Amino acid sequence: MASYAHPESTSLGSTLAPAPLIRAHMHIMSISFRRQFPVEIQERIIDQLRLRDDVRSLRACSLTCHAWHVRSRFHLLRDIRIHCPEQFKDICSYFHTHESLRPLVQSLVIDTIRQSPPDPTSAKSSTLPASDFVSTQLFSQLPNLHRCELRDSILDRSYVHSATFHSSILIYLMTHSSIETLCLSHVRFSSPTSFVGLISALQMLRRLVCNGIDIGRTTEGSAQIVKFGLTSLGYKKHGTKLRSLEIRGMPPSEYSQLILLIPGGRVEKLVMDVWPSSAPNKPSSRSLENTRAALACVKSLELHVYHDLDTFAVFPSYAAHWRQWVLMVLDNGVSFMQAGILQDITFVFHGSPYHLQHLLQDPVNTTLLTSLQQTILSLSPRTVAFTSATTPVGWMSIQSSIRQAFPVLFKQELAKIVPPRPAGRVSVHRGGEETL
Structure with a gap:
């Protein structure tokens, strides 16, 4: 019986040297070792x-x-x-002829950043917004879509049309959509009505990420009018199932109006950026009351603190008051929460350890740090965590500064310091740049 071995196999016969008598009366089989x-x-x-x-x-x-x-x-x-109209047509055509593959798609990213830059000499030249690709033609072929992300360019918004959504796609999303996560990055809405209409149509929405979006100016009264008008049109029947809200890359002065525009939902986790674009004002009692009512179910609050002074290159006049403004915005953000409901607070610091130590150790900030600590204590949280987005040099000294800045929190064993963690994938617009 012949033995056939793979050319690259290892044979026991090649490693043994038996006597001729044994070789004559005994067959030693080759054993192949498959490299797989x-x-x-x-x-x-x-x-x-x-x-x-x-x-x-x-x-x-x-x-x-x-x-x-x-x-x-x-x-x-x-x-x-x-990324472009050609890809949109190819994908629609592909799924039109491959119906069995449609349920495989679970995540869709519409990214217009890679489009060819518009010609400044042409009056008709412009970049298509991501909202132009949100159509029934595409979404009707994606029955199992759970995550959708819309990204627009931040380089020059003068060439980007405002985002608008046809009533046909909103009605389709309201009746057929299974989207649970929606990420909006630098999307410029034509009006608050367009923003509320999109959110209201997503009945299964559980997580919303707003990164540097523009919803236009609105007041507390107009926010209620927008939601009432959409309700009368039938866009809001049962409200969303929103549980997680992230507000990134937006001036803190716009947080309240964005929160008040979101229809329905019971937000349990809130993530916000802290980087004052101007001198913060104490919210009015009415604004504070309405925002607290909208965030009455928040149990987890995560605040990303951008304490670096590189913003001086864009706003030199802010240098004298920047650190105080950061702490004031922090205090305002924490004050939106409901006492007895909030359980966990996390502060994530972004920037150099040098500036962070100055923020926490500057005697001028002592009163503001004490006020922030008292605001936190008034909410009776279960834990207060401090961490960094990156691993800074001198992390041990930073821990000491944090403990000295919030002594009561550590004395009552409410606060803890968490090892630095990698920065998130959400891009944050600061000074005309986009950082991942």
């Missing part, structure tokens, strides 16, 4: 490529062999992106 990972390991490797958002490698894997094709294609279709 188990299927489970191969799939885990492909899954890691998806977590790293490595689209090129996933495409290469899908073309390597039949065993890798299914898993790779699953990840490629699970998260799709649209």
Whole structure:
């Protein structure tokens, strides 16, 4: 019986040197060692490529062999992106002829940042906003869509049309949408009505991220009028199921009006940025009361504090009061919460340790730090955590500064210091730049 071994295999016969008599009466079979990972390991490797958002490698894997094709294609279709009208047409055409693949899509990113820059010499030249791709033609082919992200460019908004949504797509989303997470990055809405109409149409919405969006100026009274008008049109029947709200890259002065515009929902987790764009004013009693009512269910508050002084390059006149403004905005943000409801507060510091230590140790800020500490204590939280977005040099000395700035919180064992964590993926607009 002949033995056939792989050219790269290792044979026991090549490692043993038996006597001629044994070789004559005994057959030693060659054993092949296949250089192949188990299927489970191969799939885990492909899954890691998806977590790293490595689209090129996933495409290469899908073309390597039949065993890798299914898993790779699953990840490629699970998260799709649209950058231009040509891609929009190709995707709609593809799913029109491949109906069985439609349920695989769970996440959609419409990113117009990579569009060709508009021609400043042409009056008709402009960049299409992400909202132009939100249509029934596309969303009707994505029955299992759970996450949607709209990204517009922040370089020159004068060339970007305002976001508007046709009533047909709003009605479709209200009756068929399964979107649970909506991320809006630098989207410029034509009016508060457009913003409220979109949010109201997403009945299954649980998480909303607003990063540097522009909803136009509105007052407390006009916010109520907008919501009442949409209710009469039938856009709001049961309200949203919103549980998590993130407000990033926006002036704190606009937080209240944005929160008051969101219809329905019971927000339990709130994430906000703290970087004063101007001298903060103490909110009026009416504004404070309305905002507290809208955030009456918040149990977890996360505040991202941008304490660096690099903003002086854009606003030199802020240098003398920047640190005081940061603490005042922090105090205002915490005061929006309901006592007895809020359980956890997290302060995430962004910037150099040098400026953070000055913020916490400057004698001028002692009164403001004491006021902030008393505001926190009045809410009776369960825990108060302090951390950093990056791992700064001299983290041990920063911990000491935090303990000295909030002595009562640590004495009552409410506060804790958490090791630095990596910065989030949400981009924050500061000084005309976009930081991930």
